[in-house]
Amino acid sequence: MSARLKxxxxxxxxxxxxxxxxxxxxxxxxxxxIGIATVLLMLFxxxxxxxxxxxxxxxxxxxxxxxxxxxxxxxGLMTAPLGYTLATGTSVLQTVSGNVLLMVIAxxxxxxxxxxxxxxxxxxxxxxxxxxxxxxxxxxxxxMMTAFVTVFVTRHILGG
Amino acid sequence: MGLLxxxxxxxxxxxxxxxxxxxxxxKVLNFLDLTGSWDPxxxxxxxxxxxxxxxxxxxxxxxxxxxxxxxxxxxxxxxxDRRLVLGAAIFGVGWGLSGFCPGPAITSLPLLAKGTLVxxxxxxxxxxxxxxxxxRGLQAKTLVPARAGEAQ
Numbered sequence: 001m002s003a004r005l006k007x008x009x010x011x012x013x014x015x016x017x018x019x020x021x022x023x024x025x026x027x028x029x030x031x032x033x034i035g036i037a038t039v040l041l042m043l044f045x046x047x048x049x050x051x052x053x054x055x056x057x058x059x060x061x062x063x064x065x066x067x068x069x070x071x072x073x074x075x076g077l078m079t080a081p082l083g084y085t086l087a088t089g090t091s092v093l094q095t096v097s098g099n100v101l102l103m104v105i106a107x108x109x110x111x112x113x114x115x116x117x118x119x120x121x122x123x124x125x126x127x128x129x130x131x132x133x134x135x136x137x138x139x140x141x142x143x144m145m146t147a148f149v150t151v152f153v154t155r156h157i158l159g160g
Numbered sequence: 161m162g163l164l165x166x167x168x169x170x171x172x173x174x175x176x177x178x179x180x181x182x183x184x185x186x187k188v189l190n191f192l193d194l195t196g197s198w199d200p201x202x203x204x205x206x207x208x209x210x211x212x213x214x215x216x217x218x219x220x221x222x223x224x225x226x227x228x229x230x231x232x233x234x235x236x237x238x239x240x241d242r243r244l245v246l247g248a249a250i251f252g253v254g255w256g257l258s259g260f261c262p263g264p265a266i267t268s269l270p271l272l273a274k275g276t277l278v279x280x281x282x283x284x285x286x287x288x289x290x291x292x293x294x295x296r297g298l299q300a301k302t303l304v305p306a307r308a309g310e311a312q
Contacts, residue, residue, distance in 0.1 A: 030180020031208020039216030046226030076170025095186035096275035109254030111286020117247020143252035150256025
């Protein structure tokens, strides 16, 4: 039983904190790269760079919506960590919760929410805000709000 | 050619996420922790991305059509409905629990963290489930010719 609980991950990793450094320059450069990628996709292919939408094109129920193009974008996305490591000689710094139950629930919520709400941080957040779409402004405000509240609850009410 | 653009755009997008720190859930969670260990970095990612896209889209939409496609494919819906509000609210909770939204999670797959390897299949499962139940995949992405159509 205890081994089984252990396999589920550390319950206390809900609300766990890992200190990170404020990186305004690197983050601005990262944002500019995301913007360039987003503009390129519209300029050449006429497509919104919304990741949940692009991933959705790879999933059933299928329709004729450039599945191969979506696969090429996703492959490019997954090549990025390797490219970063080859270019800089440093590995990608990352702290991901190892709490399996927490991550399964979070994954389900992200999958359901982005599909039901028609977009995520990129589709609504970057593309939608840039197009001054009222729907996307509302969606971005709402998911930011519930994310702030979720972190407040897990870190300062449950986790504290 | 369109495939190559997709791959390059995906790569640049992922590189931006990695360099900007969004592929690190710890950094995302600290951004979301306004009253605790707040790390404002991700506001700079967002500002950089939106600034470039805002100006870039303005220039792109002066063209009658994309360079490699017949038309711009933009969402036609403009009403804030129950689905949008509920979906965004649910997404935010998952984002706040994990520090992952879809782009960073997919980008992180080859890094093979245990949490990523369970998050992504669960996310894909949630997407398939929702698409099957709501037919959202068939309805919401009804696309219209954008500027190209209007100009005619």
